[in-house]
Amino acid sequence: MDRPVVVGVDGSAASLGAVRWAADEAARHDRTLRIVHAMYWEGPADGQGVVLDAAADARGWQPGIAVETVTVGGQAARVLQEQSRVAGLVAIGGRPHDGGLLNSSVGTHLAAYAHCPVLVVNRGERWLTSAFTADVAGPGTDPMTALPASAPVVVGVDGSPSAWRALEFAYAEALSRHVPLVALHAGQARPHAAVHADLAPWLRDHHDVDARFAGSDEPVLEALTGAASEALLLVLGARRIAWFEHPRPNPRTQLIVHHAESPVLVTRSV
Structure with missing residues (x-):
């Protein structure tokens, strides 16, 4: 079954930036892009117009990809959670200091x-052209350009199964984007040297990407959000909590998702 890349939209510049990230993911992994708008009482009345505008931009950004549009009633979080049951990836624009x-x-x-990996495209408006951003966000917007093509994919590692899963996702992203990969171990719960020793054979085997290990004595939250400020993408693993059916990140992971400057991809174990 074709598991589409699902992206949630609300008509904002941030969500349209997420559409472009999602369209890139769909193109690179040969998947359908499904654009979803959740109709809720405080949302825009013209939900169909929101998804059609987003679809037009996605097709212009990545010509040739298959695009579907869906407008459904309900709260955005619940609607997209349900969509994730059949998705290969769910993407959404993140605006830590804004509402909507x-x-x-x-x-x-x-x-x-x-039920699948989640990509939160923080400050997604950066991924729009200046003219398009001005049209969507209005006058006075300070449009930002895309991050440099050489910026690395950074993945948080600690030796856990969820981190290994995240490492594989990060490697695939770095390989497809032709950028370096940084495996970052932070904090002092486990010695950096021990984690590096675990990763060394993997790093040698994956020599088609410029991959390296980095250790930081900063707390995990500070180290990963700091690394995200200079990363193309930050990849994290969802850690399974034993008494729940599905893996989920701990509160620290959720804080990183909320505060990181770069897009954040949260993987899950299978």
């Missing part, structure tokens, strides 16, 4: 409860 339907609270909910 598709803000980072929805992203952190999905990171905890989605």
Whole structure:
């Protein structure tokens, strides 16, 4: 079954930036892009117009990809969680310091409860052209350009099964984007040297990507959010809590999703 890349939209510049990230993912992994708008009481009345505008931009950004549009009643977090049952990836624009339907609270909910990997495109408006941003966000917007093509994919590692899963996802992202990969171990719960020794054979075997290990004595939250400020993408693993059916991130992971400057991809174990 074709598991689509699902992206939630609300008509904002941030969510349209997420559409472009999602369209790139769909193109690179040969998947259908499904654009979803959740109709809720405080949302825009023209939900169909929101998804059609987003679809037009996605097709312009990545010509040739298959695009579906869905408008459904319900709260965004619940609608996208349900969509994740059949998705290969769910993407959403994150706006940590703004309101709206598709803000980072929805992203952190999905990171905890989605049935597939979740991409939270923080400050997604950066991925629009200056002209398009001005049209969507209005006058006075300070449009930002995309991050440099050489910026690395950073993945948090600690030797756990969820971190190994995240490492594989991060490797695939770095390989497809032709950028370096940094495996970052932070904190002092386990010695850096021990984690590096575990990763060394994997790093040698995956030599088709410029991959390296980095250790930081900073607390995990500070180290990973700091690394995200210079990363193309930050990848984290969802850690399974034993008494729950589905893996979910701990509160620290949710804080990283909420505060990181870069897009954050949260994987889950299978």
